[in-house]
């Protein structure tokens with residue numbers, strides 16, 4: 619089956635199952651109606667659910683049955699956390715964006731105070747959901763530590779801190795890579811790691827999966843930068859050409875559009891090579907299919 623079809627088939631099977639319980643689960647676990655509405659608003663505004671889909675795909679690649687009765691909350695915890703990061707990133711004190719996932723941003727709809735709290739609520743609830751399961755206590759503890767490392771002051775928050783400090787600074791490409799690894803790559807790394815942890819894979823056997831995750835994360839950021847130049851607001855559901863306007867450090871900014879596309883192609887190849895290193899009896903086609911998310915033809919040669 620062509621890889622685009624494989625990804626589309628996988629999404630069609632899993633998205634409804636991942637999405638259906640969200641509104642009720644957030645309402646159940648939230649003690650204030652307006653706060654619940656603000657949290658639900660951004661989580662339900664769309665979103666590709668790329669991160670929980672990667673966790674499910676990793677578990678399937680390990681040959682495991684994904685029992686959502688046990689695993690739905692720990693798998694979806696990452697989506698709550700990711701949504702918090704988008705809400706806070708859009709706030710007037712950060713990127714000051716009005717459009718996200720094709721809808722007005724949380725602070726436009728609910729005000730900056732409630733949007734901040736909706737983000738705080740989602741961030742905290744994510745950790746509650748990691749432990750709302752009958753997985754072994756050691757597995758729960760590793761999920762909590764790994765998500766905290768990925769999302770917190772050694773990961774995404776550090777990347778965001780570098781981002782806000784570097785707006786008027788011309789970063790060398792090597793520094794930009796570190797910034798992106800923390801800001802965007804860390805959560806995608808965790809998405810795959812979560813599948814490995816839930817699947818009981820020993821640390822020593824995780825390396826090739828995590829190299830795949832890191833290449834996917836870097837490709838994701840390069841592609842996001844490219845789409846900011848060649849995409850439209852309608853297609854992306856958010857403002858475009860923001861990076862150029864704010865003189866941001868981006869791959870097209872550093873390498874030109876063609877150079878950025880070449881970097882994307884090279885990074886995809888590195889991710890595919892990592893999957894070649896999985897044990898010989900592993901069917902890596904589903905994880906390979908995630909690379910069809912990147913259209914390297916968006917940039918004309």
Ligand code: GRG
Pocket residue numbers: 664665666667668700702703704706707719774775778801802838839842
């Ligand atoms: C506020 C601590 C804090 C961190 C914010 C995620 C982030 C850090 C900022 C968002 C800015 C940005 C453009 C990041 C790069 C790529 C990215 C994370 C895009 C959004 O993710 P998608 O495409 O979004 O998975 P959907 O809406 O599909 O979930």
